[in-house]
Amino acid sequence: xxxxxxxxxxxxxxxxxxxxxxxxxxxxxxxxxxxxxxxxxxxxxxxxxxxxxxxxxxxxxxxxxxxxxxxxxxxxxxxxxxxxxxxxxxxxxxxxxxxxxxxxxxxxxxxxxxxxxxxxxxxxxxxxxxxxxxxxxxxxxxxxxxxxxxxxxxxxxxxxxxxxxxxxxxxxxxxxxxxxxxxxxxxxxxxxxxxxxxxxxxxxxxxxxxxxxxxxxxxxxxxxxxxxxxxxxx
Amino acid sequence: xxxxxxxxxxxxxxxxxxxxxxxxxxxxxxxxxxxxxxxxxxxxxxxxxxxxxxxxxxxxxxxxxxxxxxxxxxxxxxxxxxxxxxxxxxxxxxxxxxxxxxxxxxxxxxxxxxxxxxxxxxxxxxxxxxxxxxxxxxxxxxxxxxxxxxxxxxxxxxxxxxxxxxxxxxxxxxxxxxxxxxxxxxxxxxxxxxxxxxxxxxxxxxxxxxxxxxxxxxxxxxxxxxxxxxxxxxxxxxxxxxxxxxxxxxxxxxxxxxxxxxxxxxxxxxxxxxxxxxxxxxxxxxxxxxxxxxxxxxxxxxxxxxxxxxxxxxxxxxxxxxxxxxxxxxxxxxxxxxxxxxxxxxxxxxxxxxxxxxxxxxxxxxxxxxxxxxxxxxxxxxxxxxxxxxxxxxxxxxxxxxxxxxxxxxxxxxxxxxxxxxxxxxxxxxxxxxxxxxxxxxxxxxxxxxxxxxxxxxxxxxxxxxxxxxxxxxxxxxxxxxxxxxxxxxxxxxxxxxxxxxxxxxxxxxxxxxxxxxxxxxxxxxxxxxxxxxxxxxxxxxxxxxxxxxxxxxxxxxxxxxxxxxxxxxxxxxxxxxxxxxxxxxxxxxxxxxxxxxxxxx
Numbered sequence: 018x019x020x021x022x023x024x025x026x027x028x029x030x031x032x033x034x035x036x037x038x039x040x041x042x043x044x045x046x047x048x049x050x051x052x053x054x055x056x057x058x059x060x061x062x063x064x065x066x067x068x069x070x071x072x073x074x075x076x077x078x079x080x081x082x083x084x085x086x087x088x089x090x091x092x093x094x095x096x097x098x099x100x101x102x103x104x105x106x107x108x109x110x111x112x113x114x115x116x117x118x119x120x121x122x123x124x125x126x127x128x129x130x131x132x133x134x135x136x137x138x139x140x141x142x143x144x145x146x147x148x149x150x151x152x153x154x155x156x157x158x159x160x161x162x163x164x165x166x167x168x169x170x171x172x173x174x175x176x177x178x179x180x181x182x183x184x185x186x187x188x189x190x191x192x193x194x195x196x197x198x199x200x201x202x203x204x205x206x207x208x209x210x211x212x213x214x215x216x217x218x219x220x221x222x223x224x225x226x227x228x229x230x231x232x233x234x235x236x237x238x239x240x241x242x243x244x245x246x247x248x249x250x251x
Numbered sequence: 252x253x254x255x256x257x258x259x260x261x262x263x264x265x266x267x268x269x270x271x272x273x274x275x276x277x278x279x280x281x282x283x284x285x286x287x288x289x290x291x292x293x294x295x296x297x298x299x300x301x302x303x304x305x306x307x308x309x310x311x312x313x314x315x316x317x318x319x320x321x322x323x324x325x326x327x328x329x330x331x332x333x334x335x336x337x338x339x340x341x342x343x344x345x346x347x348x349x350x351x352x353x354x355x356x357x358x359x360x361x362x363x364x365x366x367x368x369x370x371x372x373x374x375x376x377x378x379x380x381x382x383x384x385x386x387x388x389x390x391x392x393x394x395x396x397x398x399x400x401x402x403x404x405x406x407x408x409x410x411x412x413x414x415x416x417x418x419x420x421x422x423x424x425x426x427x428x429x430x431x432x433x434x435x436x437x438x439x440x441x442x443x444x445x446x447x448x449x450x451x452x453x454x455x456x457x458x459x460x461x462x463x464x465x466x467x468x469x470x471x472x473x474x475x476x477x478x479x480x481x482x483x484x485x486x487x488x489x490x491x492x493x494x495x496x497x498x499x500x501x502x503x504x505x506x507x508x509x510x511x512x513x514x515x516x517x518x519x520x521x522x523x524x525x526x527x528x529x530x531x532x533x534x535x536x537x538x539x540x541x542x543x544x545x546x547x548x549x550x551x552x553x554x555x556x557x558x559x560x561x562x563x564x565x566x567x568x569x570x571x572x573x574x575x576x577x578x579x580x581x582x583x584x585x586x587x588x589x590x591x592x593x594x595x596x597x598x599x600x601x602x603x604x605x606x607x608x609x610x611x612x613x614x615x616x617x618x619x620x621x622x623x624x625x626x627x628x629x630x631x632x633x634x635x636x637x638x639x640x641x642x643x644x645x646x647x648x649x650x651x652x653x654x655x656x657x658x659x660x661x662x663x664x665x666x667x668x669x670x671x672x673x674x675x676x677x678x679x680x681x682x683x684x685x686x687x688x689x690x691x692x693x694x695x696x697x698x699x700x701x702x703x704x705x706x707x708x709x710x711x712x713x714x715x716x717x718x719x720x721x722x723x724x725x726x727x728x729x730x731x732x733x734x735x736x737x738x739x740x741x742x743x744x745x746x747x748x749x750x751x752x753x754x755x756x757x758x759x760x761x762x763x764x765x766x767x768x769x770x771x772x773x774x775x776x777x778x779x780x781x782x783x784x785x786x787x788x789x790x791x792x793x794x795x796x797x798x799x800x801x802x803x804x805x806x807x808x809x810x811x812x813x814x815x816x817x818x819x820x821x822x823x824x825x826x827x828x829x830x831x832x833x834x835x836x837x838x839x840x841x842x843x844x845x846x847x848x849x850x851x852x853x
Contacts, residue, residue, distance in 0.1 A: 064609070065609065065753070066609045066754075066795055067753050067754060067755065068754075068755050069754055069755055069756050069793045069794065069795075072793045079792060079793045081609065081795075084609035084611075085611070086611065103789070103790060103793055106787075106789075106790045107755055107756065107790065107793075110755060110756065110759045110760060110763065110790065111755055111759070113759075113763065114758075114759040114762075114763075143783075143787075144763045144787065145763065145766055145767065147762065147763070147766070168755070169752065169753075169755070169758065171753075179299075181297060183297070183298060183299040183302070184299050184301065184302055185299070185301075186301070187299065187301035187302050187304065187305040188305045188308075188309070188604065188752075189301070189304060189305060189308045190308045190309070190752075191308070191309050191587075191604075191750065191751050191752045192747060192748060192749065192750035192751065192752045192758060193747055193750070193752065193758060193759065193761075193762050194752075195751075195752030195753075195758060198301055198304075199301070200299045200300055200301035200302075201300065201301070202299070202300055203299055203300075203301075
């Protein structure tokens with residue numbers, strides 16, 4: 018394939034992609050108007066293929082597009098029925114493994130998980146609901162951390178830090194008991210700006226700012242107007 | 252106490268990559284990692300409190316809560332269950348007045364389940380205050396607890412003396428038995444330790460050494476089977492300020508215990524393998540990651556390293572080769588199966604949660620502290636010195652074409668002689684069963700829970716990278732066993748317990764599968780439930796690491812090979828059953844209000 022100057026070419030579902038060297042498959046796809054769904058990815062911080070939503074197939078192997086560097090000549094499968102089914106499965110699995118009450122959620126319409134469920138036309142998840150017992154931590158003066166809705170994407174962990182680089186949010190435990198918890202000291206003294214950013218960066222309704230809610234009516238929010246990904250593949 | 256904690260942190264130069272060591276030391280002093288120590292760590296290391304707790308809560312053997320004075324970790328592997336774990340657990344609960352998973356009210360005893368501790372050939376086994384106790388019986392439990400109550404020290408309770416071999420050395424003093432039943436090329440004592448380093452290395456260039464390893468066609472013994480010579484060649488080519496050789500001694504696959512025996516009887520060959528690897532790729536940092544369960548070998552192994560330093564086999568200008576500087580540090584793990592995955596192991600070595608990394612980049616490009624890193628298995632490294640002295644041809648003459656050399660098997664379960672068997676690759680399962688005295692066998696688990704459960708129709712198949720690959724775990728199940736409720740269920744619980752949780756698939760799917768599987772076991776299953784198990788398992792294939800990708804194997808391989816056991820449990824002629832039981836669902840409420848309602852069924 019061509020390696021002209023600083024650009025490479027490869028294919029996603031037979032569409033030719035021209036990308037700068039050093040970009041990931043996901044970044045290159047977005048630059049070329051190809052939407053690959055994501056949940057845990059956040060621009061500007063190192064990717065950690067955690068949600069597996071951006072799974073693609075290269076040489077018959079599943080890879081995450083957020084972590085795979087684009088290389089010249091790659092032939093990538095993304096929007097195939099096999100991969101769409103897997104992505105839908107991931108969304109369904111997240112729904113049954115938490116407690117997601119969309120109709121009453123502050124993030125309804127701005128929630129990426131909900132938007133992805135619409136995109137993949139989830140009706141009733143094919144897996145049985147687990148109805149786990151989860152806590153709500155309201156100890157911070159600024160935030161509510163609702164574990165029922167958390168999808169463990171790590172976006173808050175990676176993006177919300179002090180000037181010294183200490184994290185406000187961390188993992189606790191592992192496996193099916195895994196949780197994202199607030200640092201008791203740091204979240205005690207958190208500013209409004211940081212709290213707002215934490216809420217905005219959360220793809221679901223797990224991190225909610227206290228005192229104010231439903232300013233923007235449900236029905237008029239981001240994904241109420243157009244499906245997720247429309248800004249990329251129009 | 253604050254001075255003591257500061258001293259511990261100072262011992263590691265406030266280096267946060269040594270957090271695991273600090274936590275071990277704090278726990279040794281206080282009994283657990285208390286909030287005050289966490290606060291001191293937070294101030295000294297400049298990482299937030301929750302970031303420290305994140306590490307503590309990841310590893311099974313750390314605790315942020317007070318523990319007992321005596322802590323008993325009772326292995327819950329399937330072999331332990333098969334050899335009477337239930338009765339031993341009952342005895343511990345009764346004698347210590349404690350329920351599993353908690354600390355007794357008087358604070359004396361903590362009793363916890365733990366995943367396979369590498370003693371499958373001498374179960375039921377437990378770790379009691381860091382010491383291994385094997386072949387436990389209720390009677391023995393009674394004796395141990397009584398003796399502890401009388402103030403007798405744990406060290407003095409080793410039953411029936413030491414386990415033999417080097418287990419009897421004062422540095423180890425353990426009742427663990429090697430049970431070496433069959434020796435082959437690797438386990439035969441026909442090699443003078445350090446002969447290669449002393450007499451051969453200075454005559455050969457690194458490239459020549461790598462060529463011999465490549466010609467031997469040895470592949471990784473941990474299970475993945477990557478050709479070692481090629482890995483070293485990549486390591487040689489990679490550029491970095493430092494390069495790292497890691498020995499993966501975190502064998503956690505249930506049923507595997509061969510690394511324990513190699514590290515007990517042949518650690519010199521393992522360390523020499525690391526020295527040779529370092530020479531080949533140009534590495535200066537050596538690390539051996541020892542699983543916490545084998546902590547009883549730590550002092551002994553450090554002693555061997557000291558002797559090597561005395562003999563100039565480690566340190567600067569090793570063997571008089573100018574600028575060949577290399578030393579080895581042993582890092583003790585803290586209880587997490589996933590750390591056997593090489594990139595998770597590297598994360599753990601850096602003092603973090605052991606979550607696998609995304610690849611690329613591979614460790615050989617960016618590994619420990621982003622330096623080019625080679626991770627090799629204990630058995631692979633132990634094979635290297637003999638390959639160099641005896642030659643690649645000697646090694647290729649063993650085994651079969653695609654799988655050269657020998658494989659050390661850890662055999663346990665329903666057989667007369669469980670233990671360590673070194674066989675040439677290409678040996679059939681039937682021969683393995685004959686070797687260890689196994690009769691009337693229903694099934695064999697090859698390669699541990701992440702491998703396959705196979706039945707008699709496959710016993711003619713061979714152990715090899717191209718037929719039945721294995722990291723060495725062979726668990727045998729006789730006709731009397733209930734494969735689904737006892738074996739498959741145990742393995743699924745293992746995967747649920749040991750998932751790191753960072754992938755959405757591996758964190759959630761095993762529990763969903765277990766639920767559907769339980770429905771079938773409970774007699775509520777219908778035909779489509781079996782199809783669901785097969786179809787839903789597909790989602791795990793998009794997981795990041797081997798644990799997630801194989802977490803459904805107990806279910807899928809048992810459906811493939813023992814379909815009749817599932818079919819037998821399915822309700823005939825019924826197409827749909829929610830599995831919902833009204834009586835069960837209202838049982839708690841009924842007992843709370845103390846009356847029995849009249850239930851109207853749909």
